[in-house]
Amino acid sequence: MAQDTTLLYEVNASKNLIGTVVDVKVFAGDIQKAKKSLYLAFREIERIDSLLAWQIPSSEISRINDAAGKAPVKISFETFSILKRSVQYSVLSSGIFDVTIGPLTQLWGFNGDEEPSDVPQVNKIDSCKQLVNFRNLTLNEKDTTAFLQRKGMSIDLGGIGKGYAIDRASDILKKYGFTSFLFNAGGDILVSGMKNENQKWVIGIKHPRNEGKLIGSVEIADLAIATSGDYERYFEKNSVRYHHIIDPRTGFPAIGSTSVSVVAESSEKSDALATILFITHGDSSPSAPDYLIIDANLTLHFSPKFKSKYLFVQE
Amino acid sequence: MKRRDFIKTGALLAGALSLPSIAKSFTPAELVTGSSLAIITNDADAAAALAQSFFAKTGASERLKYEEFDLTGEFLGDIVFVDKGKLVNFRSEHDQKSGLLAEISSKLGLPAKLTNPKFVRFLSVADTSDENKSIRIFSNNSLVKEIKLNNELVTFSVEGAQGASEFQLSKAGIKVVGAPCGHKTCMKLGTASIAGESLVCIPNRVRAVVYGAQSSLFDAISH
Numbered sequence: 001m002a003q004d005t006t007l008l009y010e011v012n013a014s015k016n017l018i019g020t021v022v023d024v025k026v027f028a029g030d031i032q033k034a035k036k037s038l039y040l041a042f043r044e045i046e047r048i049d050s051l052l053a054w055q056i057p058s059s060e061i062s063r064i065n066d067a068a069g070k071a072p073v074k075i076s077f078e079t080f081s082i083l084k085r086s087v088q089y090s091v092l093s094s095g096i097f098d099v100t101i102g103p104l105t106q107l108w109g110f111n112g113d114e115e116p117s118d119v120p121q122v123n124k125i126d127s128c129k130q131l132v133n134f135r136n137l138t139l140n141e142k143d144t145t146a147f148l149q150r151k152g153m154s155i156d157l158g159g160i161g162k163g164y165a166i167d168r169a170s171d172i173l174k175k176y177g178f179t180s181f182l183f184n185a186g187g188d189i190l191v192s193g194m195k196n197e198n199q200k201w202v203i204g205i206k207h208p209r210n211e212g213k214l215i216g217s218v219e220i221a222d223l224a225i226a227t228s229g230d231y232e233r234y235f236e237k238n239s240v241r242y243h244h245i246i247d248p249r250t251g252f253p254a255i256g257s258t259s260v261s262v263v264a265e266s267s268e269k270s271d272a273l274a275t276i277l278f279i280t281h282g283d284s285s286p287s288a289p290d291y292l293i294i295d296a297n298l299t300l301h302f303s304p305k306f307k308s309k310y311l312f313v314q315e
Numbered sequence: 316m317k318r319r320d321f322i323k324t325g326a327l328l329a330g331a332l333s334l335p336s337i338a339k340s341f342t343p344a345e346l347v348t349g350s351s352l353a354i355i356t357n358d359a360d361a362a363a364a365l366a367q368s369f370f371a372k373t374g375a376s377e378r379l380k381y382e383e384f385d386l387t388g389e390f391l392g393d394i395v396f397v398d399k400g401k402l403v404n405f406r407s408e409h410d411q412k413s414g415l416l417a418e419i420s421s422k423l424g425l426p427a428k429l430t431n432p433k434f435v436r437f438l439s440v441a442d443t444s445d446e447n448k449s450i451r452i453f454s455n456n457s458l459v460k461e462i463k464l465n466n467e468l469v470t471f472s473v474e475g476a477q478g479a480s481e482f483q484l485s486k487a488g489i490k491v492v493g494a495p496c497g498h499k500t501c502m503k504l505g506t507a508s509i510a511g512e513s514l515v516c517i518p519n520r521v522r523a524v525v526y527g528a529q530s531s532l533f534d535a536i537s538h
Contacts, residue, residue, distance in 0.1 A: 007370060007371065007375060007376065007378075007379075008378050009367070009378070009379050009380070009381045009437070010378060010379070010380045010381060011381045012380065012381065012382050013383075014453075014456070014522075015456065016456065016517065016520060019517060020515070020517065021513065021515050021517075021522060023513075023535070025534070027378070030367075031363045031364070031367060031381055032360060032363065032364060035360075035363075035383075110498075112497070112498065113496075113497040113498065113518065114497035114498055115497055115498035115499045115500075116498070182534055182535055184535040184536075186515070186538075187536065187537050187538035188537070189535045189537050191534075195534060196378070201534045201535075202532065202533050202534055203533065203534060203535055203536070203537050204509065204511070204533040204535070204536040204537070205536070205537050205538075206512075206536055206537065206538035211488075211505030211506045211508075212487065212488050212505065212506045212507060212508035212509060212512070213509075214509060214533075214536070217533060225537050226537065227537040227538050229538060231503075232500060232503060232504060232538065233498075233500055233503070234503065261537055
């Protein structure tokens, strides 16, 4: 196998995909093989985006959204499965993670083409909030159909889709024999194996308020890390910061956190849990994920073993 | 063009040939430190394969970073090999490495004037020191500039899919000060100065990436 050769190359590639830039580095003995595999991995991300992005009119998610309140839509087993897992996150988080958040995210407009600059009217927020309820998404396992029961409902997989795409792209590289690589999709990171035989991958975590600074770093292997923050997609009005992570309970941007990083075994899981913990500010249950939460006062809160498990170093 | 000129403009970069007035503001030759093999070619696959063979034959043992970028415009295709900080003039020297490089150059048909070529580079991870921190600017996935981060305050614009993205470069780092897109998220990303950090304008397909020693300290930055 190529990986058995003594000289390894760190092959770097980047591509604009899924509304962000996906950077990959893979250690390979054969550059050509790495390039071909990276091409297939990028193609896999594009394929998943074409299934799941509500911004793409022909996607399966768009078809479900278009048929809201009208009829169930037959979808692929893959889309069905990710919707099913999304609902599981909704149940686990008592609706804080809600895949039917679409009406609210579109109302606030952080994913649109224009910069949002004003707070939507409260009555509009209230009416959109009424449409957000994962319990009104019917998933029929027998014929793999999805049905949004009320007109105006819409699915937005923004909190999970990117992570899923990276997981699948990682599977492609593994399938072609690569064991040591890193995906970085706009700050959502997945690493496979170690960077070298003695060193795990070192991931910096951006400081939520100090430009050009890190809050710290962690060392991980065969894991994913995602960070949700209020410092990139936001606007300020009357000295209040309004950002893109919407609390479905209030219809407004979640308050109390500035940045949440979650380390998990998959990118999908870290992506979803970072959003949930950003809104809940923590999890004291025994099954709590590994997290670092930076609150509004910039105080750091760690899950019990986070610091020692990932050798957290504060900058 | 003299070989030294090629070092300054062709290899590092490249965009200098299509953006001569901007290139004068920078001192790209300072970026050439350590060991690197840079090739501007129309056939990146062949160049990579030949380079791998070169490293195998010359007993390279440390891990090498491989990068490949599209370039847009007219460029002088050629090979530049810097061995431990020293430029190897392989066409006039007669050691083993020079002989092999001359062979690669011949196989790739270089030097030659090329349109929209690929820029292929191998370098050891330790080659970049913090003093040599640089910024790479990409437009539509093509590398259009590579500039050293220095004390000067410089503003410049890069054409993207929707118009010009305006950048400001200073000792503190690089920031986007103007964008043609609607939501202007890139302008809110602040100043990027940590190696590995990037500023991206998705609608305009323009991206700035900080590159330097910390790339080897941090493999990626979560945000």
